[in-house]
Amino acid sequence: MSVLYIALGGAIGSLGRYFLAQALGLALGGAFPWGTLVVNVTGSFAIGFIAGGASAGGRWVESPFTRQFLMVGVCGGYTTFSAFSLQTFDLLQAGDVGRAGLYMLASVALCVLATWAGFVAAAAVTR
Numbered sequence: 001m002s003v004l005y006i007a008l009g010g011a012i013g014s015l016g017r018y019f020l021a022q023a024l025g026l027a028l029g030g031a032f033p034w035g036t037l038v039v040n041v042t043g044s045f046a047i048g049f050i051a052g053g054a055s056a057g058g059r060w061v062e063s064p065f066t067r068q069f070l071m072v073g074v075c076g077g078y079t080t081f082s083a084f085s086l087q088t089f090d091l092l093q094a095g096d097v098g099r100a101g102l103y104m105l106a107s108v109a110l111c112v113l114a115t116w117a118g119f120v121a122a123a124a125v126t127r
Helices: 002-028 034-054 064-078 081-093 097-125
Strands: none
Touching: 002 034, 002 064, 034 064, 034 081, 064 081, 081 097
């Protein structure tokens, strides 16, 4: 049953990302990826808000299915950047500043590098 919750949440999150990014792109133009930035920031806020409210010290009591639907499904479909942000926050909260910094640096650098590599590979294949 949890797979169904995650799939439904993922569909909702993906559609939310698409429509918000499209609307912001039309409103603000395409010179800067405002849609993606706003999606990543709001998704990170959302997963932090849900995790904070549902944590051991939080005030919300949620079932595992609800957390899976919201955090893995909706937030994961909306942006995986929210998961990255939560994992970084968890490392910082645990006092592991070095690993958090390494994770941030490695994630951003490697993802940009991977994007470049994918772009180059696609260009090579499509010649």
